[in-house]
Amino acid sequence: MKQYFQDIYESVSTVLIGMGVTFRHVFTPSVTQQYTADELPEERWRSPLDIPKESLQDRSRMKLHVKIEDCIGCKQCERACPVDCIHIENERRLKTAPPIFAANGQAIKQTVVQFDIDMSLCCYCQLCVYPCPTDCILMTPDFEFGGDRKGDLLYRYAKEPRDPNPPKPPVRRKFARKKFVRKKGALSKARPRRKVVRRRRAAAPAEAN
Numbered sequence: 001m002k003q004y005f006q007d008i009y010e011s012v013s014t015v016l017i018g019m020g021v022t023f024r025h026v027f028t029p030s031v032t033q034q035y036t037a038d039e040l041p042e043e044r045w046r047s048p049l050d051i052p053k054e055s056l057q058d059r060s061r062m063k064l065h066v067k068i069e070d071c072i073g074c075k076q077c078e079r080a081c082p083v084d085c086i087h088i089e090n091e092r093r094l095k096t097a098p099p100i101f102a103a104n105g106q107a108i109k110q111t112v113v114q115f116d117i118d119m120s121l122c123c124y125c126q127l128c129v130y131p132c133p134t135d136c137i138l139m140t141p142d143f144e145f146g147g148d149r150k151g152d153l154l155y156r157y158a159k160e161p162r163d164p165n166p167p168k169p170p171v172r173r174k175f176a177r178k179k180f181v182r183k184k185g186a187l188s189k190a191r192p193r194r195k196v197v198r199r200r201r202a203a204a205p206a207e208a209n
Contacts, residue, residue, distance in 0.1 A: 061124040063142040064117050066157040070102040070136035073110035077128035077137050085121035086128060089114035102134040111160050119145065120153040 073090035090110040100108045126139055147153060 060141055061126050061139050063119065063140050063145045064122065064128070064155075065138055065140045065142075066115055066117070067103075067136040067138075068112060068115060068157045068159055070104075070134045071112050071115065072102060072106060072108050072134055073112045074133060076131040076133070080127045080131050082125065082127065083121050083123050085118045087114065087116045087118075088112065102136070104134050106134055112158050113160055115157040117155045117157070118153060119155065120150055 073088065075088050075090075078084075078086045078088050089112075091113050093109055093111050102108055124139075129138055145153070
């Protein structure tokens with residue numbers, strides 16, 4: 001009987017202790033700071049261990065960056081993205097345009113007129129970095145790139161304006177098959193067909209009894 005009332009006392013006392021902590025915080029003035037309200041975001045995100053930004057791991061996955069001057073418009077990063085956060089549009093350069101090359105010496109034959117990355121969709125898998133032949137897309141250690149609106153996370157890296165009169169692709173000629181029509185009298189000039197003569201096999205001689 002004594003244990004029964006002791007259990008009731010412990011259950012009620014623990015509830016009152018927890019509610020006392022809650023009521024104390026109800027009357028405490030709020031110190032919530034709105035996101036991007038200050039001018040020094042690095043002070044807000046400073047770790048208690050005071051870890052500098054330069055000491056992040058080399059393989060850390062943060063904000064994507066594109067060196068658009070080295071992009072050849074191959075769209076390999078767009079095809080590798082599993083969430084379709086990269087959108088690229090190209091225009092073929094004129095043959096009379098001066099040749100330009102990427103940093104690794106590869107010729108740039110297309111003009112990138114649109115290169116958009118929506119970081120609100122990015123899953124930071126870094127699959128778009130590996131297939132790039134010119135290493136123009138990479139993950140940076142910049143982790144503070146938030147904004148007040150969702151549109152602030154859409155980054156447009158293309159610098160070249162669109163050509164109002166883009167060159168049309170060459171038209172491939174379709175070669176129609178010629179229909180051979182036999183003229184009158186062509187049958188007489190044709191070679192006569194050979195008659196196939198089938199020889200009958202001789203009957204096997206009957207065996208003598």
